[in-house]
Structures are given as structure tokens and as C-alpha cells.
């Protein structure tokens with residue numbers, strides 16, 4: 471892992487989790503997505519680019535017991551583990567670049583909040599989709615949130631690619647069928663509003 475991991479490790483080493491634009495006190499939309507898709511605690515979930523979010527704590531509180539958090543930045547996962555305290559050992563932590571990850575197992579749910587939109591090169595998105603196909607079970611659910619078309623053009627000093635649901639559907643294509651989409655006005659810790667595009671896809675069959 472090269473400059474991307476250096477960038478993200480630097481971010482999490484120099485800031486507390488509450489001081490990044492993507493911080494949420496509660497992962498509200500992720501939980502809404504699980505509810506809308508009828509997904510309960512018996513499902514296995516991988517959160518790619520999970521950072522130091524509060525999603526693992528919220529999932530454990532809901533009774534999820536098969537939780538994997540992957541991030542390119544070891545420092546992000548250090549912060550996430552510290553936040554979780556004693557429950558840290560109930561989560562599988564993976565340091566990896568999602569575009570180069572070889573998952574050793576499969577999952578019912580793939581969750582991505584604000585990671586795919588950093589993949590501005592076609593080869594990166596192709597590699598992400600390849601990993602997704604390896605990791606997500608047929609019948610599984612992809613939950614993804616990116617900046618919307620009227621969202622910010624950059625995040626954490628990096629350019630992003632913005633999406634609407636049709637663009638995301640075109641990116642993933644068959645065997646992913648869109649099952650729902652919605653918008654979020656995310657309020658950053660310093661009060662600005664960022665428009666997010668959320669989509670849920672069902673994987674209908676093996677690739």
C-alpha cells in the first residue's frame with residue numbers, strides 16, 4: 471500500500487475521530503439501510519473503509535456478532551478499537567486496500583459509506599467490483615453511500631467522483647439489482663451540509 475495508505479494513516483494520526491468531516495455521532499443512515507432491507511443480527515457484515523466510525527458499536531448493540539471492519543489505514547482501526555473498548559475483540563479488523571483485498575470468506579452484507587467515491591480511476595472501480603463479487607454472497611446486499619451529484623467535489627483533500635442512483639447501478643451492473651435509494655443531508659462537525667446518495671442493491675445470482 472502506498473501513498474493512499476500514507477494519506478489516510480496521516481489523517482487518523484493527526485485528528486480525533488470527532489474532527490473529520492464524515493464524523494457522525496450515530497451511523498443513522500446505515501441503520502436505516504439495514505432496516506429497509508430487512509437485515510437483522512443473524513447477517514454477517516463487512517464495512518469497507520470503515521474508518522473510526524461508530525457503526526461497529528451500533529451493530530453490536532443490535533446483536534450482530536459477525537462484523538468485519540476493513541480499512542486501508544491501520545491508524546483508523548486503532549482509533550476504532552479504542553472507541554469500542556472491551557468489545558474490540560468481538561470484531562474482525564482487517565487492514566487492506568479494498569481494491570487489492572483477497573477476502574478469505576464471504577458475507578451477507580457489504581457496507582460502504584464514503585469510500586467508493588474516492589475511486590476516480592476506472593481500474594480502481596473495476597478492482598473494487600471484483601473484490602465485491604468475491605466477498606458478497608449471492609442473495610447478499612450491497613449498501614453504498616457516495617457524495618451525490620450536488621455533493622462536495624473533494625473530501626479529505628482528495629478528489630471524488632459523485633453519483634446518482636442510476637450511475638451507481640451502471641457501475642455495478644448485473645448481478646446487482648437496485649432495491650432502494652435515498653438521499654442524506656449529512657451535517658459535518660462544523661455545520662456544513664453534504665448531500666449523500668445512498669443505494670441498496672441485492673446480488674441476485676453468482677457472477
Ligand SMILES: C[S@@+](CC[C@H](N)C(=O)[O-])C[C@H]1O[C@@H](n2cnc3c(N)ncnc32)[C@H](O)[C@@H]1O
Pocket residue numbers: 474478479492493494518519520521522523524540541542543546566567568569582583584585588625
Ligand atoms: C471518508 S472516510 C469514511 C469512513 C467511514 N466509512 C465512515 O462513514 O465514517 C473514508 C475511509 O475509507 C478509507 N479508505 C480510503 N481508501 C481506501 C481503500 N482503497 N481501501 C480501504 N479503505 C480505504 C479511509 O482510510 C477512510 O477511513
